[in-house]
Amino acid sequence: MNPEIKSPSAVRREIPLVDLVSQYRNLREELLPALEHVLESGNFILGDEVALFEEEFARYCGVEHAIGVASGTEALHLALHALGIGPGDEVITAANTFIATAFAISYTGAMPVFVDVREDDFNIDVNLLEQALTPRTKAIIPVHLYGQPADIDAITRFANAHGLKVVEDACQAHGARSNDQPVGSFGHAGCFSFYPGKNLGAYGDGGAIVTNDTELAAKLRLLRQYGQSEKYIHAMVGYNSRLDTLQAAILRTKLKHLEGWNEKRREAAGLYHEFLAVSRAVLPREQPNARHVYHLYVIQHERRDALRAELLAKGIQCGIHYPVPLHLQAPYREARTIPQGAPVTTRLAQRILSLPIYPEISRVQVKRIAQAVKNLD
Ligand SMILES: Cc1ncc(COP(=O)(O)O)c(C=O)c1O
Known part of the structure; x- marks a missing residue:
């Protein structure tokens, strides 16, 4: 037997870190019609599927608005940008996180300040926040790492006391709750990734920002689509950072x-x-x-x-x-x-x-x- 070809029993014994194929097979009967519905509609950018997913995801997170974007990185970047973070500002975040958290800060021209984490839950150590503060500090990004909420009550208290914006990085924490309140709903904005391996994953890249701030939501909707207020009318310099319609259909199915x-x-x-x-x-x-x-x-x-x-x-x-x-x-x-x-x-x-x-x-x-x-x- 060719040694390159593993025997069925050897294959069966492999345990992957994440198993997306089993999930797909269990969901096939629901997913394929949802995809076909979009393919038959001929609409692949924004539209009803994205709007419905945004409504359903906002409800799931216990907030007023969700804005679908191209990725978790983009969610963080656009949220910081919409909150006015820019060159000369400092943004506090956890030293232990995926690099995209820091990149989102860098994209705005601001500087990340990395605060150490607690050994028992791997999340930002709130006792160190005071030391990170300077007159340039404008925001804090707590990361709910590995799926566990950071000490968000203490963080929002600290942020309120110092006039800082809070942008939650909930990219790894869909459905996590602190005192029974969903993560993403505590700060000025909460950011999610739908990278395939996440607890709620698309079949490609995707992300969302959730917020209770109606003005911020409106600005984010402009920013994600070329700053466009109506077709070919541009209110600001924007981005092409939309959640795909096909991905929204998949996410609606999976959210259930x-x-x-x-x-x-x-x-x-x-x-x-x-x-x-x-x-x-x-x-x-x-x-x-x-x-x-x-x-x-x-x-x-x-x-x-x-x-x-x-x-x-x-x-x-x-x-x-x-x-x-x-x-x-x-x-x-x-x-x-x-x-x-x-x-x-x-x-x-x-x-x-x-x-x-x-x-x-x-x-x-x-x-x-x-x-x-x-x-x-
Ligand atoms: C903590 C954290 N922040 C940000 C991101 C960026 O999300 P995305 O890969 O969707 O850009 C991820 C995931 O990859 C993440 O785990």
Whole structure:
């Protein structure tokens, strides 16, 4: 037998980090007619599907408005831009996040200031915010990383006390709640990504901004489409940053399943907690009053690289989110970190490992992964 061709049993034993194919197969009967409806309509830019998705997603997030855009990065960029953030301004964000959070700040001409995170929940440490403040600080982007809400009450209190705008990066946290209130609905704007692997993912790029501010929503609708108030009339310099109609149809179909999927992710996390209770791995901790939606299940381990190699050898895919902190990436080596060098983030980058998690993962699979983790103890 050609060694390149894996036997069916070997293929079956592989556990991916994320399984989008199983999700598609379970949803095929609902998805294909939704796509056909758009294809038959001949309308592929904005239109009813996008407007309906925006209504449904706004309702899901408990806000007045949702504006579909081209990606999560664009959601953050346009939100900051619409709130008047620009050159000479500073925007505080977490040192431990995906680089797009920082890029969105840079696109406006403002400077990111990276605040270290807490070791127990990986989110921005609110006790350090005061130190990050300068007369140039205009906004703060809390990131609800891995699906767990940041301490958003404390952050909004701090922002209100200092006249700062709050733009939530909820790109990894669709459906997460703090004190039973959905993330994205606390700040001036909340930003979501519909990158395929997200808890609510499109089949391509997509994003949305949610807000209760009607004026801001109107400005964002202009900004996402060439600043166009009516056909070929342009009120401002805008962008081409729209959510595709086909993606909106997919997202409308998937949104109906999001709560159920998030519950399944939470169940899988519960199984990991059970099976890994006695092990050397440090498990993710849920904060009180926070509903974590486990976009990622991130453990810490002293021998992270050995563990990763061991899991890969057993056909278990895992990830590192993120291996190089933002302040050590080429574009941000000169950026300010609070405290200097963001020591917690820097240390975590050597210790964190994301284990497979998705709604379709089975008890047997989680048990097998947990056993493989424990083998290294
Ligand atoms: C925390 C965070 N912010 C921003 C983004 C950017 O989203 P997108 O990939 O849709 O541009 C992502 C996802 O990739 C993310 O995880």
